[in-house]
Amino acid sequence: MRLNVSLIIGAILTFCAISIAVVSTFWLPYNPNLPNIPNRLLAAGSAEHWLGTDVLGRDIISQLMVGARTSIVVGAGGATISLVLGAIMGLIAAASGKIVDETISRVADIMLSIPGMVTALVLAATLGSGALTTIFALTAFFTPSFTRVARSAALSVLQEDFITAAQLYGRGRIFILARHVFPNIAGVLIVQFTLYFAAGILTEAGLSYLGVGVTRPGISWGLMLSEAQNQVGVSSPLAMWPGLSIVIVVLGLNLMGDGLRDVLDPKLSKSIL
Amino acid sequence: MTDSAMDVRDLFVGNGDLQAVRGVSFSIPVGGRMGLVGESGSGKTLTALAMMGLLPVGWSTEGRILHDGVDLSCQSDSQLSRRRGRTISMVFQDPLTALDPVRRVGHQIISLIRRHSDAGKAEATEQAKALFRQMNLPRPAQMLRAYPHQLSGGQRQRIMIAIALACYPQLIIADEPTTALDTTVQKQVLRTLDVAVRERGTALLMITHNLPIIAAICDTVAVMYAGRIVEAGPVAEVFSKPRHPYTMGLLRSQPTMDNIALDGSSRLPSIRGTVPPLQDLAIGCAFQPRCEFATDKCRLETPKVIEGLSCWHPIVLDAEE
Amino acid sequence: MTGILELRGVSQAYRLGRRSPFVTASYLQVLSNVDFAVRTGQAVGLVGESGAGKTTMTRILTGLERPQTGQVLFDGKDLWEMNAVERLEFRRNLGVVMQNPRSSLDPRMPVGSSLLEPLRSLGIDCDHVARVNEVIEQVGMASSVLGRYPHEFSGGQLQRIAIARALMTRPIVLIADEPVSALDVSIQAQVLNLLMDLVTDLNLALMLVAHDLSVVAYATSRVSVLAAGEIVETGQPLELFSRPKSKATQDLVAAVLTMEAGLAGRGLD
Numbered sequence: 001m002r003l004n005v006s007l008i009i010g011a012i013l014t015f016c017a018i019s020i021a022v023v024s025t026f027w028l029p030y031n032p033n034l035p036n037i038p039n040r041l042l043a044a045g046s047a048e049h050w051l052g053t054d055v056l057g058r059d060i061i062s063q064l065m066v067g068a069r070t071s072i073v074v075g076a077g078g079a080t081i082s083l084v085l086g087a088i089m090g091l092i093a094a095a096s097g098k099i100v101d102e103t104i105s106r107v108a109d110i111m112l113s114i115p116g117m118v119t120a121l122v123l124a125a126t127l128g129s130g131a132l133t134t135i136f137a138l139t140a141f142f143t144p145s146f147t148r149v150a151r152s153a154a155l156s157v158l159q160e161d162f163i164t165a166a167q168l169y170g171r172g173r174i175f176i177l178a179r180h181v182f183p184n185i186a187g188v189l190i191v192q193f194t195l196y197f198a199a200g201i202l203t204e205a206g207l208s209y210l211g212v213g214v215t216r217p218g219i220s221w222g223l224m225l226s227e228a229q230n231q232v233g234v235s236s237p238l239a240m241w242p243g244l245s246i247v248i249v250v251l252g253l254n255l256m257g258d259g260l261r262d263v264l265d266p267k268l269s270k271s272i273l
Numbered sequence: 274m275t276d277s278a279m280d281v282r283d284l285f286v287g288n289g290d291l292q293a294v295r296g297v298s299f300s301i302p303v304g305g306r307m308g309l310v311g312e313s314g315s316g317k318t319l320t321a322l323a324m325m326g327l328l329p330v331g332w333s334t335e336g337r338i339l340h341d342g343v344d345l346s347c348q349s350d351s352q353l354s355r356r357r358g359r360t361i362s363m364v365f366q367d368p369l370t371a372l373d374p375v376r377r378v379g380h381q382i383i384s385l386i387r388r389h390s391d392a393g394k395a396e397a398t399e400q401a402k403a404l405f406r407q408m409n410l411p412r413p414a415q416m417l418r419a420y421p422h423q424l425s426g427g428q429r430q431r432i433m434i435a436i437a438l439a440c441y442p443q444l445i446i447a448d449e450p451t452t453a454l455d456t457t458v459q460k461q462v463l464r465t466l467d468v469a470v471r472e473r474g475t476a477l478l479m480i481t482h483n484l485p486i487i488a489a490i491c492d493t494v495a496v497m498y499a500g501r502i503v504e505a506g507p508v509a510e511v512f513s514k515p516r517h518p519y520t521m522g523l524l525r526s527q528p529t530m531d532n533i534a535l536d537g538s539s540r541l542p543s544i545r546g547t548v549p550p551l552q553d554l555a556i557g558c559a560f561q562p563r564c565e566f567a568t569d570k571c572r573l574e575t576p577k578v579i580e581g582l583s584c585w586h587p588i589v590l591d592a593e594e
Numbered sequence: 595m596t597g598i599l600e601l602r603g604v605s606q607a608y609r610l611g612r613r614s615p616f617v618t619a620s621y622l623q624v625l626s627n628v629d630f631a632v633r634t635g636q637a638v639g640l641v642g643e644s645g646a647g648k649t650t651m652t653r654i655l656t657g658l659e660r661p662q663t664g665q666v667l668f669d670g671k672d673l674w675e676m677n678a679v680e681r682l683e684f685r686r687n688l689g690v691v692m693q694n695p696r697s698s699l700d701p702r703m704p705v706g707s708s709l710l711e712p713l714r715s716l717g718i719d720c721d722h723v724a725r726v727n728e729v730i731e732q733v734g735m736a737s738s739v740l741g742r743y744p745h746e747f748s749g750g751q752l753q754r755i756a757i758a759r760a761l762m763t764r765p766i767v768l769i770a771d772e773p774v775s776a777l778d779v780s781i782q783a784q785v786l787n788l789l790m791d792l793v794t795d796l797n798l799a800l801m802l803v804a805h806d807l808s809v810v811a812y813a814t815s816r817v818s819v820l821a822a823g824e825i826v827e828t829g830q831p832l833e834l835f836s837r838p839k840s841k842a843t844q845d846l847v848a849a850v851l852t853m854e855a856g857l858a859g860r861g862l863d
Contacts, residue, residue: 160697160698161692161693161694161697162697162699162708164692164698165698165759166715167658168656168658168685168688168690169711169716169763171715180700184700184702312780313748313749313778455643455644456643456805456846456850457643457845457846458849459851460848460862467862483851485852485853485856485861487856488851488855488857488861489851489856489861489862490856490862508857509857513857522780523779524853526780526782526783527783527808528782528806528808528811528812529852529853540791541783541787541812542783543780543783543787547750547751547781
């Protein structure tokens, strides 16, 4: 199998981000929330703080690491819950009669017509800000998309003869959906998952930047961006580190999603001869 | 050579690792009709695509493709795209995917006519209507405004033929044009093609694995197996006195309504084994593992082509057979 | 004479358009009063243009669809009056082969697993592995193929595997819906021969749906012609095709392209 460059690079970047997030749960170079005024605004490259410190003297690297954890957890959390819910709804819609199908599809369409950010802001205002609310908002926005993707992929699989064959030797509807339809749409769903994982990270960063996502003592790259904004004239690189982190992780996930799409597709395609 | 519509010499088509077409040569005279017989893996479709300059990414050709005074294998993409539809055109198996689903069928044919001539819109439309009438399509004026999904398979295929012949090309290549159609419509479409091609003096290359179609419509035939032509000649000769064991095997494995025992005991003589994948081709004659007449020479040396036949052990049918 | 699997007076219609108290419903009559029987040790064919109703008829025969009127009898008992146990027996005794071999096997499952499915689903009590090996050999393939995936095989090989799957539960009825039309010419002969051998060796009742009349003539001893939802003619294939009585049959025969007509210059007449 020819090596897919996108997939490899994307996987490496994603893996790095996840590893850093995992490590942050049990080890950090410094306490990311402890002010250290005498050492504030240290430039990058100093021996004790490789990327410097922020306006309150807190170590940048430690903050980035915790920020990675936030991004991964919120992004993955939102994408995973949406995937599960969306896949189930999509499969039900594809395998049911007209009424159920139409109902699910229309509800999904309506939910999709409301911009995600607006949903998130409204939820933050009513439920309070924080990682959990953000995950909730992401789920509300991504589930209808997964539903549509799962439904259309399932519909095309249900036309295949091996589904009829399974019915002929007595398999029930649920078995067929779970053991024959789902494995055949899994590829499409995985690709969608990586892309929404990335979108989730971006959304979370945006919300935290606006102040309605994660707040101190929680740390998020978006929050770091917002705090760094005030220091742009004094210490410009402060904004660069969280910004770069976001770019790298989102890029990695998108590359991985593209690569996966290419890798999973040819296996099912026919030869031209 | 300007006295042939198409002259292919030593054509090789490969994608770097595999060679799917391995030294194919044939010539189609002006207005002539040649059939190209082959099953999956024979390389017949790639041969056609190579002639049209439509090979997929990664596939390349060697050899010469002489048509209209030039060697098509040396032409650039833009030169070839100016030529397609004008001097050489192709009809594919599935008309549903070949016609643009979001455009009315008239659009495709009218824009083609206008691209290759000075005709204005009104004139091109009249030409299109005349073409549709020739194809026995009902109510041409209305049909021009129809979308592909509103039409039947047979109608779509006849429209494809109309598009292919609109600019009076020298050669039309038809790749399994009736395989996706109902049997009752097949003959109609073939008749339409037969008449249209004869009226214009267009040469025809008919690619199919269905032998009766070639018997009905072509003058000469070439049989392809694993990327090479194993037998070629006039249809009447090749089909009534086949010399290559593969050709004979193909002919005998077609069910016909004669020679059937009424007690159901008859069995179709079939060629044992299957077409080998491209990577596993035997040295020597590619058909040899499945051939009942194979000799040691067949296993070691690729048969040379003599008088259209590539075989060390040609069959000579006795009088009784 | 009755058959092991039969349709008696079967009609089927689909409702068109939306339900409304103000609009009279219109129906599409797909089958009208069809009688059809598949008999043990015999091969019977069904031919007809597309749109004639062959697919619907096959779905009704295999119990996937319930007819509007009429009976679907297996060994004398109506499918739709059977209890769960009898239904299970029916499914065990029925094998089905479909047209497109690439579509009839789950691409995500190794071929061996696809073969085990009927045994598992229908609760057959026997040595599953031994049975799979036995059947794969019956269709002329080696047990080394069992671990491989559908995309690694050619169309003809896949169709053999599909036939093997249909035979797993030792059915007494085999329904083959256009089993060779998606295959290359030389492979068609191999697969047809296999089907005919199985009928004699296993004393099966075979129903063959095909659009190619010569295939039907070769492989069956009785054929019915379906046109616009009605059986218009039934008889011995060679006789029926050489002396067709109904217009539908005549059209079907007229559409056949034969080698001898082609060589004689009358191919397209």
